[in-house]
Amino acid sequence: MENIERIPAPVRRARTMWAVAIGAGIFETVLVVASGQAGAGAAAGVAVRVAVFAAAALAVAQMAAGRQWARVALAVGLGVFGLLSLVADPLLWLAEGGSPLAVIRESGPVDLLFGASRAVHVTAVLAACALMFQPAANRYFRTRRAARRRETVGTYAR
Numbered sequence: 001m002e003n004i005e006r007i008p009a010p011v012r013r014a015r016t017m018w019a020v021a022i023g024a025g026i027f028e029t030v031l032v033v034a035s036g037q038a039g040a041g042a043a044a045g046v047a048v049r050v051a052v053f054a055a056a057a058l059a060v061a062q063m064a065a066g067r068q069w070a071r072v073a074l075a076v077g078l079g080v081f082g083l084l085s086l087v088a089d090p091l092l093w094l095a096e097g098g099s100p101l102a103v104i105r106e107s108g109p110v111d112l113l114f115g116a117s118r119a120v121h122v123t124a125v126l127a128a129c130a131l132m133f134q135p136a137a138n139r140y141f142r143t144r145r146a147a148r149r150r151e152t153v154g155t156y157a158r
Helices: 009-035 042-064 068-095 100-106 109-132 135-157
Strands: none
Touching: 009 042, 009 068, 009 109, 009 135, 042 068, 068 109, 068 135, 100 109
């Protein structure tokens, strides 16, 4: 296990933000299923989400260990495509003249909880992506890659 002192603060914070994002996604999934709003394809939707959450958690652990591929996978997979899946419908709705105040007025407790969780989810993804590419994080990924190369060369030199 990686020594916590060796992981720079931006990478530790990114790991925390990814955990918050994954937690929010799990909460949203449970909320929709428990409320009965999931519809007929609930089982398939939950299965896909469980796979995404598990893959994200594994990638977060690898990112924290300094694996560049994991940082890129998180940034592209969740930071771009995942984020688009979270905001596309609301943005289209707003572009078509939807009223946020009307929705808030007409929403029930489940809708308001979901909206709050989605706001936390989006904020956590944006924060995690920004943190993963801070200068200290960039140095960390470069030095971890170099250290792995030295370890590999040392193994073959024996």
